Amino acid sequence: PKTSTRQEVKEKYLLVKNHDRVGRLADTLEYSNVAIPLDRIEPALMKQLEEEAAGSLEVDGDMLVIKHIYIERRMEPLDNYLAHARKRERREAIRDYGDAIRDLAGANIFPGDMLKKNFGVTRHNRVVFYDYDEICYITECNFRKVPPARDYDDMMSDVPWYSVEENDVFPETFGPFFFADPKDMTLFKENHAELMTAAWWKGVREDILEGNQADLFPYPVKRRFCNRYGRRDAGAAA
Numbered sequence: 680p681k682t683s684t685r686q687e688v689k690e691k692y693l694l695v696k697n698h699d700r701v702g703r704l705a706d707t708l709e710y711s712n713v714a715i716p717l718d719r720i721e722p723a724l725m726k727q728l729e730e731e732a733a734g735s736l737e738v739d740g741d742m743l744v745i746k747h748i749y750i751e752r753r754m755e756p757l758d759n760y761l762a763h764a765r766k767r768e769r770r771e772a773i774r775d776y777g778d779a780i781r782d783l784a785g786a787n788i789f790p791g792d793m794l795k796k797n798f799g800v801t802r803h804n805r806v807v808f809y810d811y812d813e814i815c816y817i818t819e820c821n822f823r824k825v826p827p828a829r830d831y832d833d834m835m836s837d838v839p840w841y842s843v844e845e846n847d848v849f850p851e852t853f854g855p856f857f858f859a860d861p862k863d864m865t866l867f868k869e870n871h872a873e874l875m876t877a878a879w880w881k882g883v884r885e886d887i888l889e890g891n892q893a894d895l896f897p898y899p900v901k902r903r904f905c906n907r908y909g910r911r912d913a914g915a916a917a
Contacts, residue, residue: 683812691811692749701786702897703779705751705799705809714742751809754799761795761863768804770866775806776857777871783808784883785893787817789848793856805899818887820848822880850877 683691695704720728720743728736728743737744757776761769776798783790790797791813798806826841833840853875858864873879886893900906 688812691814695811695814698788699786700897701782701895702805703782703786703807704788704811705754705807707749707751710748710750711746713745713748714739715745717741717743752801754801754807754809756796757798757800757806758795760800769863771804772800772806773858773863773866774870775804777867777874779806779808780874781871782895784817784880785895787887789815789817789820791815793853795857817880817884819846820880820884821846822848822850822877822884824877825849825851848880850875850880 692707692709696707698704700706717725717738718741725743732745735746735748737746757772760772764772776795779798780790780793790808790810792810797808797810799809801807821844828834828840854864857875858867896903
């Protein structure tokens with residue numbers, strides 16, 4: 680279960696607001712005291728709001744007032760998109776899912792909760808991350824390999840057989856969070872197997888600490904001028 684406090688969540692959203700989003704983090708609009716007519720709210724939604732955000736709600740006559748709210752562009756959650764996507768769309772979305780994680784890492788952002796439901800697909804079919812509760816800087820993380828199990832009991836244990844500090848991250852354990860379906864995992868590994876290795880994440884972290892900035896473009900590679908219009912030689916450009 681998530682343990683972030685209200686203030687911590689607000690700080691995460693502010694971090695994203697002020698950071699280079701590299702086209703992979705949904706921008707947010709922050710509002711206070713938003714009034715919505717009660718008759719426009721479905722009973723099921725109202726019940727969910729009361730169960731999950733009662734402290735931010737207030738009823739004023741025939742209006743529901745939400746004391747504090749973040750609004751993002753509307754996207755289809757990646758897990759929903761994959762449930763109906765055609766073969767080619769599915770392959771492209773799975774690849775872009777990994778590309779989104781790579782781009783975020785290059786911008787010194789570790790998403791934290793990388794479940795597909797926390798990523799959305801825009802109308803331009805670009806995969807974007809939008810759940811910021813557990814986001815942090817790559818440079819704050821300690822990426823580790825999972826130590827070998829000492830015996831059979833270790834392998835069958837419900838709890839780790841190794842010590843885990845607050846900022847420790849074990850990329851080898853990411854697989855089930857990415858895909859449970861073996862076919863989808865195979866597609867993902869074709870382009871992004873290294874995302875499940877501590878070595879790759881350590882390399883990104885070291886590059887950032889050394890001041891090296893990855894070239895990240897908030898649009899598809901095919902949209903770059905050099906690919907759309909071809910390269911000109913130095914003489915022609917002069």
